Amino acid sequence: MNSEEVKIGVYICHCGGNISDKVDVEKVAEDAGNLPDVTVSRTYTFMCADPGQELIVEDIEKHGLNRIVVASCSPSLHETTFRSAVVRGGLNQFLYEHVNIREQVSWVHASTGEATAKATTLVRAAIARVRHHEPLSLIRVGATSRALVLGGGVAGLRAALDLAVYGLPVTIVEKSSRLGGQVAEFGTVFPTGESGAELVRTLVRDVSALEEITVLTGARVTGATGYVGNFTVMVEQERGDGSTEDLEIPAGAVIVATGSRPYEPDMGEFGFGQFPEVVTLPDFIQILNETRADGDLTVNGKMIRRAAFIHCVGSRQIEGIQKPKPGRPLNENCSRICCTATLKAESDLIEKFPGVFVYDLYRDIRTYGRNHEEIYERASRDGVSFLCYEPATPPVVTMAAPDDTGNLLITVKDNLTAGMEIEVAVDLVVLAVGMEPADVGPLAESLKLPAGADGFLQEVHPKLRPVEMAVAGVVLAGTCQSPRDIEESCASASAAAVKVAGLLTRGHVDLEPYVARVNADRCEGTGICLSQCEYDGALKIVESVIDGRAIRKAVVNEALCTGCGACVAVCPTRAIDINGWTLDQFEAMVDAMCADPVEVASD
């Protein structure tokens, strides 16, 4: 390629007026057109539209272009669009360079002069960089035809079933002795009113019927190695006799469905742990399910006539008001399920024991899902009395006087009654506890799975890639990712299954070529690069004997390298580079930006 004459095509997009209203696109194109090796420089209303893409294809054919630069929106929107246009024009897709002059220029700058100067500079840098581009190939590696699902709750079961449809072998690893997770203990579930245990039974029956699915219960993951298509997951399974068995499970992809756990209130939080009549919502649901309708509802031997439910316990926590638990961040998120679950539990309570009077103390009611509002309305019609508190003045639970109408006294400033302080005497306080992520275990450590500030595992992009993790080949299902209800958990599990199926049914995976490469002529085998590498097995030093001399050279495992560039920064001999992001390219870009600064025209 070096011998070939470089011919660059530059395209500046108007994006309707999104860019051209702020950036003088003609001026940018004119500046680019005057740079060496630029054969074509144009503007167009919508480069992403078919005629825009056709411009590129035609120009490649007509002018023999061999490098393409498009300055338009964010690359996450249209880089692949223009890469495929480049391919249609007969070029390697990696001979393309994308410049973002919308999100990073026209949308964020007020001055036309400054925006135009910045766009011009960025385009100059891209032209300098694209000159050094080389044709690259995707890295193809074989893939193990088996998926591992970590967690046997509804999300894990759903994902396993959806994968088995493709004929892919699946191994479910469940740490407890049974499948079904928390849903099996929920009693009936909203909004359908079905039995949670029955839902789980249906899923387990289907899973058991499929020979593609292997279930390991009482099994813990102890570690994992490998990369997309070729993971090895170490599992320790309890045997009947109390001993354990170590297994190594090869898997092309991993679905993490480790779920969540209910927030456990602090000692004394709303009287929890202090008064036996203060219980969490999951505990209450269990008490309600275990009490016969013709019997008495009792807690701690005391008959329940009045009950209060308090929302947002361990959810939507605010710094300065709540304290985080040791080693945990504040649970700032809304746990999403608790409003509807609480209102449903209130109606269930009243339905089973019509004499019980129910208070509901909330910050906001968020019955956001389809058919959830009906559950709110039902609770209201059932006679639940609502009180609304401010986060800064949460209800206070104290012991009532012995002769009072209830064992406990709740004092709360009620927004619905002009902020008056209201006292409620009750026999039972139910805390609508939020969701915390369950412990993912050693897998997270081994595969470096990223988690958000809230501790839940994090997807690549909440909208554009909602179930994939930044670690290729690992996808998310259910509440390990964020609080959600059963419907949403199963939807994400099905999405995760399809992602994995798409990956594994081809028998191989293609990886981006942006990985490290070693220039063997320069490498002196110092091994400094190895000391900086974060990814086990991505780099190694290979010794060989050439002409009777022992020679040490660094070697890259392209499947394991993530292209982070830590090795590049420390190599004393500039022997290592990242494909498509070489040091030469960075230098060329910096030179292009600094050598002859673009003058800012006044507006």
Add this chain to the structure above:
Amino acid sequence: MSLRADPTLISEIERFGAADVSACFNCGNCTAICPLSKGETVFPRKVIRYLQLGLTEKLEASPEPWLCYYCGECSETCPREANPGEIMMATRRWLISRYDWTGIARKLYTSKVWEVGLTLAVSLFVVLLFVLFHGPMLTDRVSLNTFAPVKWVEYGDWIMAATLSFFLLTNAWRLRRFVMGDVRAGPSIYLSEISTFLSHAMTQKRWRECDHSRMHWLKHFLLVTGYATMLILIMVLLRWFQTDGWNVTSLFGYYATAVLLYVSADMMIGRLRKRHEIHRHSHPTDWMFLILLFLTSLTGILVHLLRMGGMPVPTYVMYVIHLAVAVPMLVVEVPFGKWAHLLYRPLVIYLVTVKAKAKSTVEATETVPVTT
């Protein structure tokens, strides 16, 4: 000081005719739409909130229920169909029972047996009085004043008026204590606002601020004029009005009867047809009130017609029936029933003004800078 919630108040108020207090989710549409809710006295939301939480003392001290004239706009716009207008009505019934120290009002509102029983008992008492003490029944001509000498009837009137006034005024005194709370107002403030009481008592002018209620106000105003006319005729002018001949007071009697018959009949038809929000929900006591009023007017004019027609015995019998309807209506309904509103409404409006004035006086005194 925090207020104690009491979940039993909802079921209590439902016995007074509120159907669906729990359905309200406190959005406040009712208060926003109400043309009378303004300034310091905002309703119905606040009242419903007190009910939902069972804040009995707050509710007893609330003037708001009496400031509502039930135009029904709130019920028409309530997104939960919780019927705030009727809840306000039920609250007024409950308040009447709270003001009443005898406990009779509560019995009347919560038990049909008591309501019908007490009315019948008073009726029978009146009939019994006539059976035992009536004068000679002249049959050759109609002589009502021989059968029931006006002097004795007048004494009866006054005894009755004294009795019902005693109960009504003692209850009103309790109302004053509830509404004024711990606000102290001197006699001068009470006196200076007396015109407020009188003008509202006579005209119900506040009702005219309701958007859709001009017609209802007009009919009600007519009813009040008829009622007041009749009250004066029987309390002050009875010796002329109950005549065996003809007296000019009869002309006023015709007016009062016409108005009372027309409006009470119109109200009953309204309740049967349920066309307007104000008539859509009927408590048994609403019917009792209208039926007694209509029958009193009807029997009254029949006494007159029979007398003019020269039919002695039917006249005497009709006269007894007339009083057997009119007396329980006044004795039962005025101090313990729906008719108490003729005093309570203007009284509350009056007290709200007095209270505001007393408060502003106190504030003005407190903010006077101390100079030495």
